[in-house]
Amino acid sequence: MSQRVGTKARTIREDAERLGIDLDRLPRHIAIIMDGNGRWAQRRGLGRLLGHREGYRALRSVLLHVAELGVPYLTVYAFSAENWRRPTEEVSGLMKLIERAARDELDVMHRNNVRVRFIGRMDGLPHGLRDAILQGVETTRGNTGVTFTLAINYGGRAEIVDAVRSIVASGVPPEAIDEETIRRHLYQPDLPDPDLMIRTAGEMRWSNFLIWQSAYCELYVTDVAWPDFSKDELLEAIHTFQHRVRKFGGVPEA
Numbered sequence: 682m683s684q685r686v687g688t689k690a691r692t693i694r695e696d697a698e699r700l701g702i703d704l705d706r707l708p709r710h711i712a713i714i715m716d717g718n719g720r721w722a723q724r725r726g727l728g729r730l731l732g733h734r735e736g737y738r739a740l741r742s743v744l745l746h747v748a749e750l751g752v753p754y755l756t757v758y759a760f761s762a763e764n765w766r767r768p769t770e771e772v773s774g775l776m777k778l779i780e781r782a783a784r785d786e787l788d789v790m791h792r793n794n795v796r797v798r799f800i801g802r803m804d805g806l807p808h809g810l811r812d813a814i815l816q817g818v819e820t821t822r823g824n825t826g827v828t829f830t831l832a833i834n835y836g837g838r839a840e841i842v843d844a845v846r847s848i849v850a851s852g853v854p855p856e857a858i859d860e861e862t863i864r865r866h867l868y869q870p871d872l873p874d875p876d877l878m879i880r881t882a883g884e885m886r887w888s889n890f891l892i893w894q895s896a897y898c899e900l901y902v903t904d905v906a907w908p909d910f911s912k913d914e915l916l917e918a919i920h921t922f923q924h925r926v927r928k929f930g931g932v933p934e935a
């Protein structure tokens with residue numbers, strides 16, 4: 682897949698610059714709703730789980746591209762708090778796939794200086810998956826490259842409920858609560874708000890992802906299904922992002 686200039690493979694940073702991407706203005710935090718695995722499989726007459734397996738391959742490559750580009754934060758929606766509504770075989774297949782992926786990829790992630798994080802309700806997950814995630818987080822704790830946050834059994838509303846519970850439990854008086862208080866009680870308080878949210882497979886909705894944090898992020902929706910999301914798609918999303926005018930309620934800077 683990599684094109685060659687002379688004898689040397691072009692890096693993704695070189696590809697980005699050729700597309701007119703300003704490497705000094707990359708989004709600090711990219712969040713991805715990896716949707717369309719099921720449709721990708723169905724179109725090929727395959728079972729949905731095969732679509733999820735291809736989706737894992739796509740994620741593996743996107744993570745390495747993001748790391749190489751130098752984007753500091755990547756957060757991906759792997760399983761929502763609402764995805765338990767799916768057929769049991771799909772849910773258990775997904776849990777096994779995510780667990781295996783977490784174990785199999787740990788070495789590669791560690792070698793690439795990736796720091797793994799988790800958001801979601803951990804106690805609802807199978808023990809094996811919990812162990813795999815905790816091991817990933819622990820092993821990569823000291824890494825200084827991209828912070829890769831996995832949202833599993835994650836719901837934006839559930840996160841806000843959990844934040845409110847922990848604020849109340851901490852005994853903060855109501856008048857002392859502001860937006861900063863809520864932010865500090867989210868699952869990963871150090872995670873900056875996403876700048877760019879990518880959704881594959883065309884649906885124009887948030888599906889309960891990072892509800893609090895995405896108040897001002899730029900949304901980019903592509904019709905491409907997640908298993909087909911490539912390096913070029915990633916660069917296209919970043920390129921589009923760099924042409925957006927972010928105003929945060931104000932007027933654009935001169």
Ligand code: IPE
Pocket residue numbers: 715716717718719720721759760761764775882
């Ligand atoms: C996204 O793909 C992956 C998960 C939700 C786990 P889908 O499985 O939602 O794919 P579609 O939307 O049915 O095509």
Ligand code: IPE
Pocket residue numbers: 714715716717758759760761764884886888
């Ligand atoms: C969002 O996709 C969840 C993940 C990508 C993990 P869904 O496929 O679950 O979203 P809806 O049901 O179309 O809103």
Ligand code: MG
Pocket residue numbers: 716717718
């Ligand atoms: Mg879907």
